[in-house]
Amino acid sequence: MTTPLQPWHLAFVWAVGWVNRQQNVTIEYLCTENRVLREQIGKKRILLTDDQRRRLAVKGKDLGRKGLESIMPLFTPDTILRWHRKLVAQKWDYSDRRKKAGRPPVAKEVTELILKIAKENRSWGYHRIQGALANLCHEVSDSTVANVLKAHGLEPAPLRKKRTPWKEFLKAHWDQLAAVDFTSVEVWTPRGLLTFYLLFVIEPNTRRVCFAGCTTSPNDVWMQQVARNLIDDEDGFLNDSRLLLMDRDAKFSAAFRNTVSHGGVHSLRLPPKTPNLNAHVERFMRSIKEECLDRMIFFGEDALRNAVREYLEHYHAERNHQGLDNRLIEAPDEPPPDGVIQCRERLGGMLKHYHRAAA
Secondary structure: OOOOOOHHHHHHHHHHHHHHHHHHHHHHHHHHHHHHHHHOOOOOOOOOOHHHHHHHHHHHHHHHHHHHHHHOOOOOHHHHHHHHHHHHHHHOOOHHHOOOOOOOOOOHHHHHHHHHHHHHOOOOOHHHHHHHHHHOOOOOOHHHHHHHHHHOOOOOHHHHOOOOOHHHHHHHOHHHEEEEEEEEEEEEEOOEEEEEEEEEEEOOOOOOEEEEEEEOOOOHHHHHHHHHHHOOOOOOOOOOOOEEEEOOOOOOOHHHHHHHHOOOOEEEEOOOOOHHHHHHHHHHHHHHHHHOHHHOOEEOHHHHHHHHHHHHHHHHHOOOEHHHOOEOOOOOOOOOOOOEEEEEEEOOOOEEEEEEEOO
16 A cells, blocks of 8 residues: 655655755856866966856856855855856847947048058148048048047158158168178188188168178278279179168278278168168078078188088079069079979088979
8 A cells, every 4th residue: 555645755855856956056066167277277377268257157146145155166156146247237238239429430441541641651641641532432531530640659741751761761772772791600720710701792672692702800901802892893793782781890991881982882880789770681691591501510711602602502593582472583484384393402402492404
């Protein structure tokens, strides 16, 4: 005979189920907090992302304030519940759908055009920029132009035109510009280990490089002879140049600069400790050192000169240059499409060039 269920039986079953649910909610919260802490391992401070706050807020709301206080979580109940209130507020936030009062913002395309025109034409004032925009079918006021420039930290035209950026100066003299600099290499000789100074001159526009010479003693006599070679009427490397960039190395003495000036080349000495102002020759120095000089041990001046000569032939005719759209300085004729692929090696295979040979 089955015993009928008593009311206290139902109450007991309900209580057991409620306790089980509370335990599950507590376990879920603690598991979530544990995962969040694992994601923070290795960090000095616990800085939660919005997603981590959201996960803890959802679990903490189900647990309630008393439940949170009983398990002593890493964050206070007020903090977790505040995250939950913020989550709810974001759900019902429709501010992005409201129509904003006042004038509409300046279109991104117009803003970019204003900045582009102002940077490329430093002497143009607000009214002239406004006219240029009108030619491009963008009707804006000169006050709008002024506000855009002010918001992006650009001065008015009277101040902008007084400052010539170095990049603009280089472009203005691009076809008549050259740069010169030294590098040094240790060479084993019968007299022991000697330091040889190598002098290079580069045309930044074409990236062509001239090896002006090397010596263990770059005195005034040697430097003047180098200068005379560079301005020689027949094959001087500086015949088409009018400006020569150089640092304030004492080797570029007054005698060297005066000799160069006889060929119509003005020496422009850069401020101290500003290698970035002579970036093209500095980049070449890095290339020849990393790809050649630093990878070899030289026994005698002839070996050094041969290595430099081989590298410059590779540099001009076989090495692609990112500053020239990844092209060669001295591009050969169009290779045959069906020619055999060959590899030309220099300096024992240290420098390689792949090309198609004529059939």
